[in-house]
Amino acid sequence: MDALIEEKKLHNADRFYINGEWVEPTTSETMDVIDPSTEKSIATVALGGAEDVDRAVKAARAAFETFSTTAVAERIALLERIIEVYQTRGEDLARTIMAEVGAPAALASTAQVGAGLGQFASALDALKNFQFDEDRGTTRIRYEAIGVCGLITPWNWPPLLIAAKIAPALAAGCTVVLKPSELAPLNAVIIAEVLHEAGVPAGVFNLVHGDGPTVGTAITSHPDVDMVSFTGSTRAGVEVAKSAASTVKRVAQELGGKSANILLDDVDLETAIPRDMGDVCANSGQSCNAGSRWLVPQSRLAEAEQIAKKAAEAIVVGHPEDEGVTIGPLISQAAYDKVQRLIQSALDQGATLVAGGLGRPEGLDSGYFVRPTILTGVTNDMEISKEEIFGPVITLTTYSDDDEAVRLANDTVYGLSGFVSSPDVERARSVARRLRTGMVHVNGNGLDFAGAFGGYKQSGNGREYADFGLKEFLEIKTIFGFGS
Numbered sequence: 001m002d003a004l005i006e007e008k009k010l011h012n013a014d015r016f017y018i019n020g021e022w023v024e025p026t027t028s029e030t031m032d033v034i035d036p037s038t039e040k041s042i043a044t045v046a047l048g049g050a051e052d053v054d055r056a057v058k059a060a061r062a063a064f065e066t067f068s069t070t071a072v073a074e075r076i077a078l079l080e081r082i083i084e085v086y087q088t089r090g091e092d093l094a095r096t097i098m099a100e101v102g103a104p105a106a107l108a109s110t111a112q113v114g115a116g117l118g119q120f121a122s123a124l125d126a127l128k129n130f131q132f133d134e135d136r137g138t139t140r141i142r143y144e145a146i147g148v149c150g151l152i153t154p155w156n157w158p159p160l161l162i163a164a165k166i167a168p169a170l171a172a173g174c175t176v177v178l179k180p181s182e183l184a185p186l187n188a189v190i191i192a193e194v195l196h197e198a199g200v201p202a203g204v205f206n207l208v209h210g211d212g213p214t215v216g217t218a219i220t221s222h223p224d225v226d227m228v229s230f231t232g233s234t235r236a237g238v239e240v241a242k243s244a245a246s247t248v249k250r251v252a253q254e255l256g257g258k259s260a261n262i263l264l265d266d267v268d269l270e271t272a273i274p275r276d277m278g279d280v281c282a283n284s285g286q287s288c289n290a291g292s293r294w295l296v297p298q299s300r301l302a303e304a305e306q307i308a309k310k311a312a313e314a315i316v317v318g319h320p321e322d323e324g325v326t327i328g329p330l331i332s333q334a335a336y337d338k339v340q341r342l343i344q345s346a347l348d349q350g351a352t353l354v355a356g357g358l359g360r361p362e363g364l365d366s367g368y369f370v371r372p373t374i375l376t377g378v379t380n381d382m383e384i385s386k387e388e389i390f391g392p393v394i395t396l397t398t399y400s401d402d403d404e405a406v407r408l409a410n411d412t413v414y415g416l417s418g419f420v421s422s423p424d425v426e427r428a429r430s431v432a433r434r435l436r437t438g439m440v441h442v443n444g445n446g447l448d449f450a451g452a453f454g455g456y457k458q459s460g461n462g463r464e465y466a467d468f469g470l471k472e473f474l475e476i477k478t479i480f481g482f483g484s
Contacts, residue, residue, distance in 0.1 A: 013185065014046045016209065017192040019059035020202025026051040031182055031211075036102040036329040037319045037367040043100075045185045048210040053177065053218035056206035060148040060175035061224050063203025068145040068173040072127065075171055079124040081198040082167075086117055086191075093159060093190050098320040100184040101155060102328035102368070105320055107283065116159025116191075119465070122449040123167030126467040130171075140482035143474040145173035146250065147226030150219035152212075152240070154232045155184035155331055156286040156390075162191055164453070164464045165229045166205065172473035177206045177225070179215050183331055212236060220244045220251075227252070229472065231288075233388070234414075234458045252462030252472050254288070254454055256388045257416030260409035261291035262431060264402070264422035265300065269307050272421045275444050277311040277394070281372055284327045285392035286335075288459075289417040289439065293385060295405050298398040305354050305376055305396065312355035312372040315392070317364065329368040330391060336368040339391035343373060346384040346395070351375040354396070380411050388414070402427075406434045415456030417441065438463075 014030070015022040025046040032041035093116070094109040103112055134141040151165040162180060169176050180188035192207045208215055220228050220243040227250040230240045234256040244251045261276055263269065280290045296304040318325040330336050343358055356373030370391050378385055378395035385395060399405040409418060418435040421443050422428040432440040438455035447453070452468035454460060462472050 012189045012193070013043050013209075016046065016048060016052055016056070017196070017205070017207040018052075018056045019063075019206070020196070023055075025049075026055075033100055033184070033186060034332070035099050036331050037369075039333075039366055039368070043186055045182065045209050047182065048208045048215050050214070050218040052208050052210070053215055053222060056177040056208050057148060057219075057222050057224050059203035060177055060206055063201060064145070064148055064175045067175055067201060067204050068147075070173060072132070075173065076124065076127055078198065078200065079120060079127065079167065079171060082170075082195060082200070083117065083120050083124065085194045085198045086120060089190055089194055090117075093187055096186045096190060097158065097184075100186050101158065101331065102320055103283065104325045104328050108320070111282070112157065113159055115157060116163040118449050119160060119163035120167045122466050123163075123171045123470065126168070126470045127171040130467055130470060135483060138481055138483040140479040142477040142479060143471070144477055146473050146475050147174060148224055149174045149176045149473060150222070150225045150228045151176050151178045152216055152219065152228065152230045152232065153178070153180050153188075155181035156283060156288075158184050158187045159191065161231050162188060164469060165231075166191075166195075168464075168469040169229075169473045170200070170204070171470055174227075174473050175204045175206075177208060177219060179208055179210060179219055182209060182211050185209050212239075216240070217243050221246065223247050225249060227473065229462070230254070234460075237460060253460035254462070254464060255416075255458060255460040256414055257288045257290070257455060257459050258293060258386065258388055258412050258414045259289055259291045259417040259419065259437065260293045260295055260412075260435075261419035262295045262405045262409055262421070263297070263304070264405070264420065264424075264427065264431070265297040266423055266427075267421045268423065269300065269304055272444070273304065273307045274311040274314075276419065276421075277308065277315070277372075278326075279444075279446075280394055281315055281327050281392040284330055284370065286331065286390050288388070291417065291419040291441070292389060292394050293409075294394055294396050295399050295408055296396055298400055301376070301396065301398050305374070308374045308394065308396070309355040312374050312394075315372045317361045317369050317372065319367070327372070327392060330370055331368065333368060335390060336370065339370050339389060339393060342384045342387060342389050342391075343375070343393060346375050346378060346382055349382045349384075350377060351382065351384070351395070352377045356393070380408055386412070402431060406431060410434075410436045413458045416459035417455070
């Protein structure tokens with residue numbers, strides 16, 4: 001795995017992609033990219049500064065003058081070429097994600113790489129069907145590219161989250177400057193190579209590596225950046241909004257979550273719990289929309305605990321390349337420490353351990369591996385119920401009736417996602433309508449790229465995927481008397 005990183009990425013990881021070329025950074029700062037399963041460095045990435053961002057923004061601003069005027073047919077053809085080239089680099093992307101994120105082989109090659117491809121395909125479909133002009137009597141409503149867009153993405157689902165911003169931005173006619181996470185930047189290098197090979201015009205896409213306080217702030221505060229699309233923690237999202245406020249640019253944010261999973265009292269727990277356990281623990285629990293807060297009927301708590309314990313113990317934690325592994329490590333030492341702290345906090349506050357617990361799984365002496373953990377007796381006033389954990393940890397909280405389940409589910413500053421299960425579909429839908437969340441999964445149905453991804457409250461603003469994501473990168477112009 002490390003040999004592939006050496007062969008494919010190192011020659012570009014220490015440079016930035018600006019105005020159609022790989023260029024040397026203006027700074028000498030670098031950072032090691034760590035394989036979270038071994039805790040060893042696999043590459044070194046350059047960390048840029050404000051001058052690098054300014055070069056990228058200038059290139060994007062110049063390119064916008066022509067790219068924003070391209071015909072829809074041209075942008076359709078461009079996205080089609082990107083999809084073709086992306087598919088040729090699928091294996092490279094999968095191996096890289098295994099190394100820098102720690103995703104098991106099957107997850108990396110299917111869900112991780114496939115989700116990125118799916119976002120390009122979703123944007124292509126949206127572009128083919130989108131009406132950029134609409135007449136209302138003699139008034140013309142016109143949708144136009146917003147301009148230069150700063151894209152800041154995290155490390156947990158990198159191809160998906162990068163493509164969910166780049167693809168609709170290009171479809172809209174925008175130009176972009178991307179800052180991927182410095183914890184997992186190598187896949188972004190491959191994506192930049194994909195875009196270059198596909199013929200994205202010089203300056204339309206630009207890549208600058210760096211940390212949030214330096215490169216991120218330089219992007220969000222830059223006066224020639226018209227919009228920022230950010231995915232990350234709510235804490236970081238607040239800082240992004242503050243930095244962008246002085247130039248009154250649009251800010252789209254997909255932030256944290258603490259999603260509730262309501263198992264109604266008539267549900268088949270033997271089916272629902274293993275299914276939902278797999279969903280939460282996929283990607284080692286490192287998904288913002290994970291339904292990790294399980295609400296179970298008081299009368300069925302003992303049954304739920306027994307089934308959850310069995311399901312958790314069936315999850316195989318190990319190195320990404322090992323056969324039969326279900327989940328890999330967390331991304332970093334800081335992430336590992338946070339999960340350990342929150343488990344301990346729950347125990348200190350009166351929760352009871354059903355499965356898993358503190359420390360690494362047996363036989364794993366290094367790497368940021370966490371035991372799949374089930375905690376019961378958890379109440380909404382506990383820290384673990386309030387704070388996004390980003391690990392394979394599930395809490396069990398009891399309720400007496402549907403009204404209390406809804407109240408407990410909504411009792412959070414977040415509102416990204418929700419989950420409801422019942423054989424009575426109308427009952428499940430009724431509960432789903434009462435949840436104050438941007439998304440609700442009924443009876444285990446997964447994400448659909450034709451839907452809108454995003455949340456209420458402190459889970460952010462704006463939406464991604466399909467035509468919802470495309471509209472985020474468009475301004476609305478009204479021309480009065482157009483048809484008179």
